[in-house]
Amino acid sequence: MDNLALKEPPRVERIDGKIVMMSPRPRVSHNRVVRNISRIFSNYLLGKPCESFSDGVDVHLDDKNWFIPDVMIVCHPDIIKEDAIYGAPDLIVEVLSPSTTKNDRGPKMLAYARAGVKEYWIVSPLAKTVEVYLNHNGKFEIDNAYAQYSEWELEHMSDEDRAEIQNTIKVSLYDDLFVNVADIFYKL
Numbered sequence: 001m002d003n004l005a006l007k008e009p010p011r012v013e014r015i016d017g018k019i020v021m022m023s024p025r026p027r028v029s030h031n032r033v034v035r036n037i038s039r040i041f042s043n044y045l046l047g048k049p050c051e052s053f054s055d056g057v058d059v060h061l062d063d064k065n066w067f068i069p070d071v072m073i074v075c076h077p078d079i080i081k082e083d084a085i086y087g088a089p090d091l092i093v094e095v096l097s098p099s100t101t102k103n104d105r106g107p108k109m110l111a112y113a114r115a116g117v118k119e120y121w122i123v124s125p126l127a128k129t130v131e132v133y134l135n136h137n138g139k140f141e142i143d144n145a146y147a148q149y150s151e152w153e154l155e156h157m158s159d160e161d162r163a164e165i166q167n168t169i170k171v172s173l174y175d176d177l178f179v180n181v182a183d184i185f186y187k188l
Contacts, residue, residue, distance in 0.1 A: 015065060016111070022068065027125075032125070033125045033184060033185065040183060041071065050173065053085070054070065059092075061088060066084070071093035075090045091120070093121040094120075095124075096125070113135055119172050120140055125188060129145060132144050132145070148184075
């Protein structure tokens with residue numbers, strides 16, 4: 001049986017005007033995290049003006065920068081076209097893969113901030129962490145970092161450290177959208 005994934009055209013992004021090959025097909029853990037976040041956003045946004053999109057939808061920020069983010073929320077329907085999003089989504093989630101980490105933390109992050117993305121998440125399935133950045137005058141500043149801890153880690157923490165753990169991410173776009181960290185990493 002032929003592997004159809006090998007026959008598809010390669011997925012590419014344009015970063016600062018350079019064509020960059022996307023990583024090979026994502027691992028199952030990557031897909032689970034994308035699915036979990038996308039489901040949470042889609043369920044919340046049902047009937048609201050903002051819309052959630054997941055992997056496979058291109059974002060054209062400008063002529064030199066177009067990406068395929070893992071998950072995004074778009075609140076401006078005028079930038080949604082049939083073939084892509086043309087402009088800055090309000091929230092972008094990039095789920096790290098070994099081959100994409102440098103770009104997701106570097107030039108893509110800078111381009112998203114310059115374009116006006118309000119909130120940017122970097123999610124690591126391996127470390128089970130979520131970093132949330134908010135845009136301040138065209139630059140992202142870390143708002144908070146979240147982690148899902150193992151039972152062993154929790155048992156070896158002090159009571160004070162356990163009390164400091166935040167398990168819920170407050171999405172800045174809405175007053176009542178909270179995401180449980182455990183729901184992001186469900187089935188990992």
